[in-house]
Amino acid sequence: MHRYQAGAADRRAMLDAIGVGSVEELFASIPERLRLADLPLPVGASEDEVRREFWGYALRNVTPDCAASFMGAGVYRHTVPAVADALVQRGEFFTAYTPYQPEVSQGTLQAIFEFQTFVCQLTEQDVANASLYDGATAVVEAVLLAHRVAGARGRVVVAASLHPDTRRVLDTYCAAQGIEVTTVPWDRAGRVDREALARAVGADVCAVVVQSPNVFGVVEPLPVVAELARGCGALAIQAVAEATSLGLLVPGGRYGFDVVCGDLQAFGVPASFGGPHVGFLATKQQHVRQMPGRLVGETVDRCGRRAYVLTLATREQHIRRAKATSNICTNHGLMALYVTIVLSLLGKRGVRELALASHSLAEFVKAGVRSSAKLTLAFPDGPTYNEFLLRHDDPEGVLARLRQEGILAGVASTRLSPDLPPGILVAVTEQNTREECVRLLQALERVS
Amino acid sequence: MTGHDTRAKEGLIFERSSPGRVGYQLPRLEVPLVDPAATLGEAARGEIEDLPEVSEVDVVRHFTRLSKWNYSLDEGLYPLGSCTMKYNPRINEELARLPGLAHLHPLQPEDQVQGALALMWELEQALVAITGMARVTLQPAAGAHGELTGMLMIRKALEARGERRRVVLVPDSAHGTNPASAVFAGFEVVELASTAEGTLDMEAVRRAVAEGGVAALMATVPNTLGVFEPAIAEVAKILHDAGAFLYLDGANLNAFVGVASPGAMGADALHINLHKTFSTPHGGGGPGAGPVAVSAALEPFLPVPTVERQGDRFVLAYDRPASIGKVRGFYGNFAMLVRALAYIRSLGRDGLRSMAEGAVLAANYLRKGLEGDYHLPYRGASLHEVVFDDSRQKAFGVTNIDIAKRLLDYGFHAPTMSFPLIVHGAMMIEPTESFGVDELDAFVRAMREIAREARETPEVVKQAPVTTPVARLDEVRAARSPILRWRR
């Protein structure tokens, strides 16, 4: 008998009550030829044996903690408050089910309501959902929302400065639904080319998508994009990969963007080799019934007490089925709770201080690059938040050399896509010390 | 209710805010503070006015109190059919949090992440062994995401043959994500009516396939009534003979791991809910993971990258020209993959087999205990779940919803309500293998009490719940005038 299962006496009692001699009789409905002869796996292991195996995996990795890390490109290393993990480890939160019975799920529901509020505050939008899987699928859901709202328009215009992985995922989904994707290149400053964008939009466009800060870390001209989208009757969508940037940069909501979406991973969510992170999507009131994902709303119970409940569920797959706004069921609820806790801890001052510190350290490194004769910024005229592209013809080579000195200098742009100018994407956060920044600059100088 | 009642006073975190309170401290900044107006111009943003100002203590108290309003699996039975609410082992939580796993950046060079890749490779091998299929993609973030991934692969496979088939057959008993995912993948859904036994109607399947244009059929095995589809292998043959594919929804895999092989059933794609069968926690609504096992026919279309073994090295392989591409950023919900593999190791081949046996035993035990008081709309042999309906209680004006709410008063979570759609007033019960007869007996006693109350004092059931932190909510108000955020 296994420690996670019932025991022999339990089984005996159940078999007797059911009136069969063995469990095998209960599988009689499964034809013989569909049976597994055996399961070619090892026998069950103790916790200690499992630990040994998994420490083995862990020790065969090198974590960024062992180096000065400047890696970004969609996953960012910011402060991780100890309280956040301690609270999500409460069994009442992490072993709870989706809150379909609200009377016994007010903890989960109120936390999601707070999450939705935080996202609206960060994005200056009217409504936000209870989370999506990640930033890439959030962008997809935003485009599909626009496609539904804009009726028969079958084209979406996308800046080439979108993270290539996000673009790849968008392509996969759009191909299935017959949505055409047009790409607009970046200009010399690393921002979406305004003239090209103006030429690309038209009456058949349902959405215009920019990421800001974009894959180069450059801040896009959101007001211009909003206006061009509005001008052709398309929805404007802002994707956000570095969520802490919302602490220092005016969000698309302020400029009338229909959707601000992306990933909140940067707010202390562990990198975990790529997942789970936290997708978010926030939009205007008028689009609320087209939103994908769960929504928590406020109401009262029979005694007049304020309480929270899943609402507008007729959008969702379990009711609308083939006509649902999305197929999403399980989302990333616990990660949303985690981010809610982090944002509560940071609060009004912390969200800004965190962003300003990251920005200041990044500017410090950029200044060092600018004053160096050997190092070049790919987009010197593009304003950035905490990430920028260092121009280099052999980024992988440079990264390999710096790795030997205990520096993870960034991510090679060529690793993301051969279409990006070759170089190193350097991300700086409040986790980097001045000493690390200086060491980075000196090492880069030496190696270039 | 637990502990002292702080309910009346606990508000939203925003309502706890007090100017000047801080809940954090950042590392000391040793470089000059930049004036963002100078670097970012008009794009610079000031403080966000309505974000709360609370101390760390406030945050701990707030969320601790919130947690006490939740029922959770740690506390007791969650007999939710199709959700497989089984114990979430703590060793899995410990291992997923190892810095050597949790702190890895997905874009670190491969030689720095060999352990992570090895882990993913091992999980794929284990799932291949369990499903009897050719390969498994670990990319999808949830079951529905896996469904979409599987359907996209099927679409691509047809395109590769130069075929464009629009139709996907879905039984009326299917989970809503099935038709939703098929539509997302660009297909049209044709719903097939189930037989009187609640199973796939073979004649209807043959007719629909013969009409042409069918890309695939999506089936759940065992089906959403907990009954094994007796002719599933024949369905596969009909589909394959017509050049179509069989998609299996693996939500009910807990019923037959180590006992039966989806590969042998003829499945072309099968998603696996790691947050169901393989114990990763539900988290109040995710995150989960939905790996998809595929047959050799669909292998060329797997999402990239896959993890490949080359000697004693592991690599992320992108060289798959017919791949559907990517369905999400990076490689998968890695932290959930860690948990699932730890579970598989903890159980092993013996434990996995006893898992399925225990699940089927417990469901049948509950069926036996409840069939005296509740109506069984379908009487086929139950595997890991059983569906009752409220028809006997309806005679007294008591519905399945009322029964669900009254169960909360007895300290249990309700079963799955109103699903599958082919049963009016459905109550789908899946206890899983995690509980002993003491917990199961307590549940049966509660359900019997409620059946008695329905007969003798139905108002008591209709007024429930009365012992929970809140009573029944005005869901109509929530939908008519949605308030979806706090405002000052």
Added chain:
Amino acid sequence: MAEPNDRLYSESHEWVRIEGTTATVGITQYAQEQLGDVVFVELPAVGRGVAKGEAIGTIESVKAVSELFSPVAGTVSAVNAELESRPELVNQDPYGGGWLVRLEVAAGAAEGLMDAAAYERFVAEEGAH
């Protein structure tokens, strides 16, 4: 429960009352009972041409969505704007204040629909299943 005699009924539980070339459409008492409390109604755009039996909108309750099928062919001339703020009118007054859509129709548009008595029998049969 007697259905109003001044109108005709469809098998998908819509009613239509035709006066001259104007047809007013709503859902029946039975339909609103089945649906439960209506929380939202989605109605077609004015000016849209509609075929008989075409889905022209949706009526949502908390737990279900019902499609609205036009019992007649015609052009949408008006929709009940009050339902935006008071969707409960569909429940409270399905044959009056809870009307949904008005269409301009041609002669003979009401062919193939049931009268009140036929509809009552239809509902009784459906309820027996």
